[in-house]
Amino acid sequence: MAAYLLGVVLFFLGIAVTIALHEWGHYITARAFGMKVRRFFIGFGPTVLAKQRGETVYGLKAIPVGGFCDIAGMTAQDDIDPADLSRAMYKKPWWQRIVVLSGGVIMNVIVGFLVLYAVAVSSGIPNPDVDTTATVDTVQCVPETQLSETELSSCTGLGPVADAGIEHGDKILAVNGEEMANFTEVRDTILTLPGETATLTIERDEMLFDAPIQVAAVTRLAADGTEITVGAVGMSSLPPTDIYKKYGPVEGVGATARFTGDMIEATWEGLKSFPAKIPGVVASIFGAERDVESPMSVVGASQIGGEFVERSMWDMFFMMLASLNFFLALFNLVPLPPLDGGHIAVVLYEKVRDLFRKMRGKPAGGPADYTKLMPLTVAVAAVLMTIGGLVIIADVVNPIRLFG
Incomplete structure (x- = not known):
């Protein structure tokens, strides 16, 4: 305290x-x-x-x-x-x-x-040059159904990704020829392809190859609790390394300038959305859930x-x-x-x-x-x-x- x-x-x-x-x-x-x-x-x-x-x-x-x-x-x-x-x-x-x-x-x-x-x-500050390329961590089988918010059904086998020969450490550059900036984009794209064949462009040891994958059609729970059919391939993401980087006195000037530009741009986007968030602030006074990105006063910031x-x-x-x-x-x-x-x-x-x-x-x-x-x-x-x-x-x- x-x-x-x-x-x-x-x-x-x-x-x-x-x-x-x-x-x-x-x-x-x-x-x-x-x-x-x-x-x-x-x-x-x-x-x-x-x-x-x-x-x-x-x-x-x-x-x-x-x-x-x-x-x-x-x-x-x-x-x-x-x-x-x-x-x-x-x-x-x-x-x-x-x-x-x-x-x-x-x-x-x-x-x-x-x-x-x-x-x-x-x-150290967030590294502007961090590599966010989607990188495979683990590969596994794909559960067919979601039983609850925290539980999936059991499954067997290697899973679509492993069947296609994709391994830990492989980088996914594109899906069906469309470049992917990060693992989130890969996931969101795969979700829209249940039952289809997706071609993943893979980089391994500085070599590129295409890996066709049969996307599994699985049942998952939407935010409102209803069942929906989405695509899944059975893999997890390897988090980026060097997300934060400590700089020397000289190189820190340029890195800070770049990060300052990024923060000002993000602040500008937040300022533009400021009026639209006021109703949510008012609602939170009367018990509604408070958005963590809603405006704060001196009191809240402190x-x-x-x-x-x-x-x-x-x-x-x-x-x-x-x-x-x-x-x-x-x-x-x-x-x-x-x-x-x-x-x-x-x-x-x-x-x-x-x-x-x-x-x-x-x-x-x-x-x-x-x-x-x-x-x-x-x-x-x-x-x-x-x-x-x-x-x-x-x-x-x-x-x-x-x-x-």
Whole structure:
């Protein structure tokens, strides 16, 4: 229990640091371009600590998750001291504004990369070059029927695979001329061929040959308990080796970059499916089974972090923290206010608008009027707060458990 609680606290602190670094990305880029940063706070709620250094007030709020970087003149509607007008953000070139608005996103990507790099050189990360070719482990006879969820009928003989001369260690490259990426694809293809002859392309000792196999037609139980007829050939898979690989300091850079790209791509796919998973989160509050891939809040993520530390799975702990950084980066790029992506969209709108005005011989149109975006901003903020509240409730009453 002590290890679990330690993991919960450490992951919570990791989230707090992640958000702080996101805001620091805005801070350092704003300062680099001569913009005035009036306040830099970590957390939200009542102020616990505040101290002014130079022109910036630095502070800590009561709840150390979240934060903000108050840049003078972020919009033309902001109240600003006339003496600071030349340093107002909206007065700066469009590309500088985009760099500052993207500073948090860039920082999250950098942090995620550095965390993964540390894992790569210390304990290892998933090997992007792992050989997933379907490899035969055992061959056996094929039971004709499935008696229950965990029991099959008895069988005799060698089985279709053994009858075809296929042995332990053989690699299956194709079925009926169709290339197979892994054993799962081989299995799913065989399932659709009951009673037919399938030709497996086999690699053995760097030699290729075709092995015709008479696929057995067997009865199995579907998810709903009904009997279905599928194909089976009697073999099991040999798991890939070197699934995880530890890298040296130099080669780890390239490997981490590739893995970072894979994680960002997976995060993007997850973000696209995010809205469709909200109904499941709501249902889980009222007792429905919680999908392990459903969205999690700070509470849920910290609980998973606790489970990893409890089992000394520090590599998974840090990889999840890296994944969180990538999620925050992509989520903040969504082109809706009040997210960073919404502000970037406004800057790009101003640039495109002024380009067309110039083509018509007109002067630039000036800064966008953010008051017109206020209804959208309030609506988006309300939706995000509602979803966040629902996910937190789900994480409390029906949390995701990776280990039962």
